[in-house]
Amino acid sequence: MDQIDHLTAPGSTGEEKPAAPRITVRDATRSFVTAGRSAVHAMGPMDLTIGDDEFLCVVGPSGCGKSTLLKIIAGLLAPSSGEVAINVSGEHRIPIAMVFQDYGIYPWKTVRANVDLGLRLTGRPSAERREIVDDWLARLGLTEFADAYPGALSGGMRQRVSVARALAIDPEVLLMDEPFAALDAQLREVLQEELLAIWQARRRTVVFVTHSLEEALLLGDRVVVMSARPGRVIADINVPFERPRTGAVRTDALFAKLRGELRTSLQPQVTAQFDAGKDKR
Numbered sequence: 153m154d155q156i157d158h159l160t161a162p163g164s165t166g167e168e169k170p171a172a173p174r175i176t177v178r179d180a181t182r183s184f185v186t187a188g189r190s191a192v193h194a195m196g197p198m199d200l201t202i203g204d205d206e207f208l209c210v211v212g213p214s215g216c217g218k219s220t221l222l223k224i225i226a227g228l229l230a231p232s233s234g235e236v237a238i239n240v241s242g243e244h245r246i247p248i249a250m251v252f253q254d255y256g257i258y259p260w261k262t263v264r265a266n267v268d269l270g271l272r273l274t275g276r277p278s279a280e281r282r283e284i285v286d287d288w289l290a291r292l293g294l295t296e297f298a299d300a301y302p303g304a305l306s307g308g309m310r311q312r313v314s315v316a317r318a319l320a321i322d323p324e325v326l327l328m329d330e331p332f333a334a335l336d337a338q339l340r341e342v343l344q345e346e347l348l349a350i351w352q353a354r355r356r357t358v359v360f361v362t363h364s365l366e367e368a369l370l371l372g373d374r375v376v377v378m379s380a381r382p383g384r385v386i387a388d389i390n391v392p393f394e395r396p397r398t399g400a401v402r403t404d405a406l407f408a409k410l411r412g413e414l415r416t417s418l419q420p421q422v423t424a425q426f427d428a429g430k431d432k433r
Contacts, residue, residue: 155164155361160332162381166365168351170195172240173202173432174203174206174239174325175201175202175238176200176202176235176236176237177198177199177221178199178335179196179222179234179235180195180196180198180199180234180235180400181195181196181228181232181233182194182195182217182220182231183236193222193382194381195217195384196217196384197384198217198383199385200385202219202240203357205355205357205376206373207358207372207373208358208360208372208373208374208375208376209360209361209362210359211368211377211414212362212378212383212418212420213378213424214294214363215266215380215393216378216379217310217378217382217419219361220383221361221378222250224331225238225248225250225359228247236398239323240324241324242332243324245274246270246323247324247325247327248323248324248325248327249326249327250318250320250326250329251314251318251327251331253329255302255307255311256314257302257305257314257330258302259302261300262300263299263301263305264285264289264299266313267289267316268282268285268311270318270320285320287433288316289316290313291316291319291346292313292316292346293312294313294316310334311332311333311335314331319350321362322354322356323360325354325356325359326357327358328358328360328361330361330362330363332362333369341399342405343366345388345399346356346408348371352369352395352397365415365418366402366411368414369393370399371389374388374391375391375414377387377389377414377417378421379424380422380424386417389410390421391410392406392410393406399413
């Protein structure tokens with residue numbers, strides 16, 4: 153495994169992991185059976201510890217199992233082997249929320265009704281829910297579309313509805329699968345900084361999957377690098393920038409250096425994934 157500045161290989165000495173982990177992944181694997189009945193080893197073995205109120209970003213080549221990992225943590229998929237333990241307080245009726253790549257919002261409900269959906273399940277009074285929904289619609293730039301249906305929205309706007317719905321319930325654990333990938337560059341930066349400010353004010357455990365190394369370094373306390381399929385942790389970076397953090401950190405010379413090192417670490421994995429795809433043609 154290549155050693156690069158600021159990166160720590162799994163199992164090597166480095167900054168201590170948080171004393172009170174919120175999520176623990178132990179020796180987890182996941183395999184799938186294709187239509188041709190052949191098995192595909194998608195992920196693992198995977199070992200990962202995520203601290204309480206930590207913002208963890210996960211990067212890796214396409215198809216390496218990043219989304220699979222999120223779904224296993226969310227309980228939407230069971231690991232083929234190993235285990236995942238999540239420590240929740242029990243104070244929230246919905247302790248975990250997930251933002252999907254494909255929006256996951258209901259086309260027959262208005263924007264307001266979609267954002268309100270999780271809140272309704274918590275049993276809060278309607279007036280309180282409306283106040284919370286209005287706040288998140290405003291934060292995500294959706295106020296004027298509150299009564300519109302998803303079919304009338306762009307892909308980027310639908311994703312903002314999905315993000316608003318997840319944040320509105322204030323979960324203990326928030327899982328985000330490339331939530332800003334469908335947005336244009338300018339809006340993506342705006343929402344990155346909005347999420348950064350929200351998290352720094354409220355401090356919840358976040359696991360954030362992204363292909364953007366810049367996004368990972370801006371948002372994360374740590375960045376985990378996954379290998380080509382079957383995905384496993386090959387490097388773990390402790391992001392050195394102090395909190396509270398703003399988008400101005402993008403201009404820091406160390407930011408550019410770390411981004412370059414991460415890109416160098418990832419390139420062999422991207423190449424390996426691409427070559428594996430060619431071999432199966």
